[in-house]
Amino acid sequence: MQGKPATSTRQAIHEAGSALFRQQGYAKTTVRQIAAAAGSDPALVIRHFKSKELLFLETMQLTIDDEPLLGAPLEHLGERLIDLVIGIDGGARGVFLALVHGSNEPEIHKRLTDTHENVLIEPLRRRLSGPDADIRARLAASVVAGLLYSLWIARDETLLATDRTTLVARYGALVQHVLTPAA
Amino acid sequence: MQGKPATSTRQAIHEAGSALFRQQGYAKTTVRQIAAAAGSDPALVIRHFKSKELLFLETMQLTIDDEPLLGAPLEHLGERLIDLVIGIDGGARGVFLALVHGSNEPEIHKRLTDTHENVLIEPLRRRLSGPDADIRARLAASVVAGLLYSLWIARDETLLATDRTTLVARYGALVQHVLTPAA
DNA sequence: GTCTATATGGAGATAGAC
DNA sequence: GTCTATCTCCATATAGAC
Numbered sequence: 552m553q554g555k556p557a558t559s560t561r562q563a564i565h566e567a568g569s570a571l572f573r574q575q576g577y578a579k580t581t582v583r584q585i586a587a588a589a590g591s592d593p594a595l596v597i598r599h600f601k602s603k604e605l606l607f608l609e610t611m612q613l614t615i616d617d618e619p620l621l622g623a624p625l626e627h628l629g630e631r632l633i634d635l636v637i638g639i640d641g642g643a644r645g646v647f648l649a650l651v652h653g654s655n656e657p658e659i660h661k662r663l664t665d666t667h668e669n670v671l672i673e674p675l676r677r678r679l680s681g682p683d684a685d686i687r688a689r690l691a692a693s694v695v696a697g698l699l700y701s702l703w704i705a706r707d708e709t710l711l712a713t714d715r716t717t718l719v720a721r722y723g724a725l726v727q728h729v730l731t732p733a734a
Numbered sequence: 735m736q737g738k739p740a741t742s743t744r745q746a747i748h749e750a751g752s753a754l755f756r757q758q759g760y761a762k763t764t765v766r767q768i769a770a771a772a773g774s775d776p777a778l779v780i781r782h783f784k785s786k787e788l789l790f791l792e793t794m795q796l797t798i799d800d801e802p803l804l805g806a807p808l809e810h811l812g813e814r815l816i817d818l819v820i821g822i823d824g825g826a827r828g829v830f831l832a833l834v835h836g837s838n839e840p841e842i843h844k845r846l847t848d849t850h851e852n853v854l855i856e857p858l859r860r861r862l863s864g865p866d867a868d869i870r871a872r873l874a875a876s877v878v879a880g881l882l883y884s885l886w887i888a889r890d891e892t893l894l895a896t897d898r899t900t901l902v903a904r905y906g907a908l909v910q911h912v913l914t915p916a917a
Numbered sequence: 918g919t920c921t922a923t924a925t926g927g928a929g930a931t932a933g934a935c
Numbered sequence: 936g937t938c939t940a941t942c943t944c945c946a947t948a949t950a951g952a953c
Contacts (some may be wrong), residue, residue: 576838578761652838655759667888688891698882705850710872
């Protein structure tokens with residue numbers, strides 16, 4: 552593995568790190584494992600990314616595709632968001648869990664907080680108006696995060712086995728309820 | 735520290751471990767730190783508790799005082815629960831966070847799942863009736879967990895700074911909404 | 918850019934004298 | 936029951952030859 556161009560090695564490390572962090576989390580993943588999985592060695596990992604933590608922060612990023620939310624009618628925003636969130640693929644779920652489990656580390660915690668703000672709160676707030684738009688967006692984000700907590704962190708087997716349509720309808724109605732300003 | 739009775743040493747280790755796990759989490763707390771804080775040594779920690787993990791599981795336990803919930807009128811259950819949960823003291827909060835952060839470890843994850851079931855879901859289900867009592871209790875537990883997530887895990891500064899009464903009223907109404915059977 | 922070898926500093930757990 | 940000394944294993948990160 553000597554003649555490999557730099558960009559390839561860097562990318563191989565990036566991909567190996569991303570996969571291992573998602574599967575095992577920050578603490579249990581070692582620089583040696585990443586190097587082995589990338590067909591490289593520990594020194595290269597550090598040389599390319601400065602430290603294990605920086606590699607983690609570079610690979611563990613979550614974004615959301617706004618469009619389904621921006622395009623949805625206001626009165627179906629709750630259902631739409633829950634549908635989006637339940638449909639999140641395994642990769643993004645791994646990133647979320649890695650951030651949560653690793654958030655003992657201050658830098659990782661900061662990333663988790665920013666992600667909560669950018670992925671959940673901000674897209675909602677953009678669709679709301681009125682004096683308490685901000686607090687309503689934050690409360691709704693809490694409710695959505697609660698579902699993620701139950702499904703992925705605590706792993707409530709009953710909810711995991713519940714029909715998706717039911718969950719979207721019932722939980723979505725709840726989110727809708729916080730989003731709607733008091734009459 | 736030679737003449738100390740066994741029960742004292744054991745208890746000192748128990749207390750030191752409990753405090754350190756709550757403050758620093760599982761991964762960052764070492765057996766050596768626990769021993770030092772207890773005025774003892776690493777060998778005694780293992781001798782008394784078999785392993786670091788078993789000491790963690792023995793010290794990191796959460797329970798809830800049911801009475802305020804059992805005594806509350808059904809139509810104020812939501813508010814009552816949110817009031818209870820927001821008032822949780824720093825010690826219990828530390829235990830919760832240690833369980834969440836440590837839940838990469840299978841045994842710790844099991845403890846977190848059990849705690850979710852026993853502390854949130856079960857007390858609610860006991861107050862509900864009807865065919866979908868179970869699912870309503872689980873959805874309500876999700877909503878409550880969402881608040882814990884926002885306040886303690888993601889640490890939404892705006893929500894943390896929000897007046898307790900407002901939070902109890904608004905978020906409690908939401909919980910109440912899931913708890914109430916569809917008309 | 919790459920990789921071998923190593924520096925440096927821990928960790929959890931155990932053996933065995935007191 | 937207690938503690939000293941140590942075993943064994945592993946980590947992140949770096950130095951320096953190619």
